[in-house]
Amino acid sequence: MTAVLQLDEVGVTYGRGATAFAALQDISLAIEPGEMTLLLGPSGSGKTSLLQVMGCLLRPSRGRVRLFGETLAADLGVEAMAALRLAHIGFVFQHYNLFPTLKAWENVAIALDIQARPRATQRDQAMRLLDRLGLADRAEHYPSELSGGQKQRVAIARALAGGPRILLADEPTAALDGKTGQGVAGALHALAHDEGVAVVVVSHDPRVEPFGDRVLHLEDGRLVDDRRPSRSSA
Amino acid sequence: MTPLDASRFSGTSLLAWRNLSHDRARFVVTLVGVLFAVLLMGVELGLLLGFARTTSGLVDNTYADLWITPAGTTNVDIAGRLDLRRRFEALAVPGVESVDMLMMQFAFWRKPDGGTESVSVVGFNLAGGLARPWNLVEGSIEDLSQDDAVIIDQLYARKLGVTALGQTIEINNRRARVVGYTAGIRTFTQSPYVFTTHRNAQNFTFFRPDQTTYLLVRLKPGADRAVVRDALQARLGRVDVWFAADFARAAQRYWLITTGAGSALLLAALLGLVVGIVIVGQTLYATTVDRLPEYATLRAMGAPNGYLHRVILKQAAISAVFGFAGGMLLVALVVLASAGSTVAVAMPAGLVGVLAVLTLCMCALGALISIRRVTRIDPTSVFQ
Numbered sequence: 001m002t003a004v005l006q007l008d009e010v011g012v013t014y015g016r017g018a019t020a021f022a023a024l025q026d027i028s029l030a031i032e033p034g035e036m037t038l039l040l041g042p043s044g045s046g047k048t049s050l051l052q053v054m055g056c057l058l059r060p061s062r063g064r065v066r067l068f069g070e071t072l073a074a075d076l077g078v079e080a081m082a083a084l085r086l087a088h089i090g091f092v093f094q095h096y097n098l099f100p101t102l103k104a105w106e107n108v109a110i111a112l113d114i115q116a117r118p119r120a121t122q123r124d125q126a127m128r129l130l131d132r133l134g135l136a137d138r139a140e141h142y143p144s145e146l147s148g149g150q151k152q153r154v155a156i157a158r159a160l161a162g163g164p165r166i167l168l169a170d171e172p173t174a175a176l177d178g179k180t181g182q183g184v185a186g187a188l189h190a191l192a193h194d195e196g197v198a199v200v201v202v203s204h205d206p207r208v209e210p211f212g213d214r215v216l217h218l219e220d221g222r223l224v225d226d227r228r229p230s231r232s233s234a
Numbered sequence: 235m236t237p238l239d240a241s242r243f244s245g246t247s248l249l250a251w252r253n254l255s256h257d258r259a260r261f262v263v264t265l266v267g268v269l270f271a272v273l274l275m276g277v278e279l280g281l282l283l284g285f286a287r288t289t290s291g292l293v294d295n296t297y298a299d300l301w302i303t304p305a306g307t308t309n310v311d312i313a314g315r316l317d318l319r320r321r322f323e324a325l326a327v328p329g330v331e332s333v334d335m336l337m338m339q340f341a342f343w344r345k346p347d348g349g350t351e352s353v354s355v356v357g358f359n360l361a362g363g364l365a366r367p368w369n370l371v372e373g374s375i376e377d378l379s380q381d382d383a384v385i386i387d388q389l390y391a392r393k394l395g396v397t398a399l400g401q402t403i404e405i406n407n408r409r410a411r412v413v414g415y416t417a418g419i420r421t422f423t424q425s426p427y428v429f430t431t432h433r434n435a436q437n438f439t440f441f442r443p444d445q446t447t448y449l450l451v452r453l454k455p456g457a458d459r460a461v462v463r464d465a466l467q468a469r470l471g472r473v474d475v476w477f478a479a480d481f482a483r484a485a486q487r488y489w490l491i492t493t494g495a496g497s498a499l500l501l502a503a504l505l506g507l508v509v510g511i512v513i514v515g516q517t518l519y520a521t522t523v524d525r526l527p528e529y530a531t532l533r534a535m536g537a538p539n540g541y542l543h544r545v546i547l548k549q550a551a552i553s554a555v556f557g558f559a560g561g562m563l564l565v566a567l568v569v570l571a572s573a574g575s576t577v578a579v580a581m582p583a584g585l586v587g588v589l590a591v592l593t594l595c596m597c598a599l600g601a602l603i604s605i606r607r608v609t610r611i612d613p614t615s616v617f618q
Contacts (some may be wrong), residue, residue: 082537084534087536093616097616099528114536119242119244153497170617
């Protein structure tokens with residue numbers, strides 16, 4: 001299988017001189033399509049920095065990032081990075097980051113609008129995505145009228161709207177109760193397996209672990225473990 | 235507020251509208267700011283235009299192609315004397331069809347109750363046809379042929395102590411009788427125009443029968459205006475010969491620029507613009523800061539900066555449209571109210587267009603700080 005995303009000896013350092021802090025050191029890994037990869041590690045281990053590098057949100061201080069085999073230039077501009085995110089990457093955030101003034105379907109449609117999809121088709125596409133995630137009946141509701149699990153599924157629908165090949169989720173179950181969290185983790189797992197999307201999930205949540213096809217463990221900015229657990233529990 | 239039908243509007247329009255309508259109190263503050271800025275700009279610019287029209291009204295309402303004025307004349311309201319024989323010299327210049335005379339001189343008007351006002355006596359040669367009172371609403375031009383007859387404007391009747399036609403007063407201690415009213419003929423100097431015949435005007439203002447103030451020239455069809463003007467200037471010597479439009483502009487320049495009146499009005503209009511920019515800037519910025527996490531989310535999703543800018547600019551445009559509508563409504567009320575006063579607020583379609591453009595620019599400028607803020611937004615902040 002060809003890696004959609006590859007990191008070679010990536011390092012991220014914040015600050016300079018005596019105050020410099022190495023958030024990531026010599027990270028080399030490849031993310032495969034159709035897999036749900038879990039990124040685990042204690043607080044401050046560099047999970048979020050790694051997710052940001054993977055998501056073309058943060059330029060690494062060292063090393064090389066390859067997206068679909070193409071090396072990203074070290075001096076890639078912010079607009080070019082935004083264009084890459086728009087074309088290939090979807091994000092799911094811990095606190096959903098839905099637009100509170102937009103209805104559920106409008107939140108999904110906004111992702112289509114950014115991609116300049118035809119306005120006439122945006123509502124239908126958004127509704128199809130919400131339907132897939134079991135939220136068709138909540139489409140006309142504002143985020144404040146949705147439960148945590150429903151909000152996160154709207155966020156997943158929004159992340160999928162652009163048809164990304166990589167989906168990065170930051171603690172997507174942290175704010176959800178047990179059953180809802182499992183439901184969201186299951187939805188992400190299904191996305192990887194049914195749609196071939198490369199899903200990377202940063203999580204502290206042990207409930208998510210059974211859904212991971214692969215588990216990466218970070219400590220002090222270093223990748224200390226990379227394993228593929230047996231699939232029996234998911 | 236009515237939610238927009240999202241399937242008919244772009245995402246940026248939808249976000250812009252919802253961002254504004256979601257925080258109604260702040261939106262109302264923005265609209266009130268724009269509204270008063272439009273009101274201030276509209277009234278001041280309307281006054282400026284109204285004054286400009288007033289200062290050149292006498293020139294604009296004649297049928298002359300050229301004006302011959304005493305040398306050094308700067309405006310139509312203040313001028314020296316011309317020898318009437320110049321009229322015949324002018325008539326001899328090729329291309330001149332007719333030359334008419336026009337009197338204009340300040341005088342004292344003694345009201346029936348004994349008070350005194352300054353007036354501008356304007357004397358027409360009724361037989362000439364190049365100039366006469368306009369907007370006549372009561373009485374007739376023919377009534378002016380009587381020795382003491384004058385016509386005044388309704389706007390100044392009260393100021394001049396005139397309560398009815400036929401009333402007698404004194405101009406420079408000579409008896410005069412009001413035989414008609416015009417409507418809406420204002421003077422910038424606030425010395426009301428008193429229309430009469432050229433002969434009467436000479437009498438009222440102690441001009442000799444061979445003296446006048448201006449000579450109005452009508453050209454023959456096809457005559458080259460510039461050539462005739464130069465020929466008249468050369469022939470008549472120590473006078474000024476103007477194209478009518480140039481003389482009108484000179485009058486406007488004199489009263490509005492030389493006296494500083496125009497600058498004061500422009501400054502007040504500019505103040506309105508600045509106030510609008512500050513209010514729109516402040517409220518839009520506050521809205522933007524409140525929604526920074528949403529802008530960061532858009533950016534993380536891959537929205538280009540231009541997308542974020544469009545949201546903010548559309549918020550500014552929505553504020554501009556609603557504020558402009560409200561502001562123009564108030565301006566229209568002021569214009570209506572000014573119709574019956576001696577100070578005119580003019581609001582032609584062109585000025586409405588200028589105000590619309592100014593309002594949009596004002597709101598766009600107000601949006602700049604917000605645009606600058608979201609341009610610097612760090613999309614990684616969505617993970618904090």
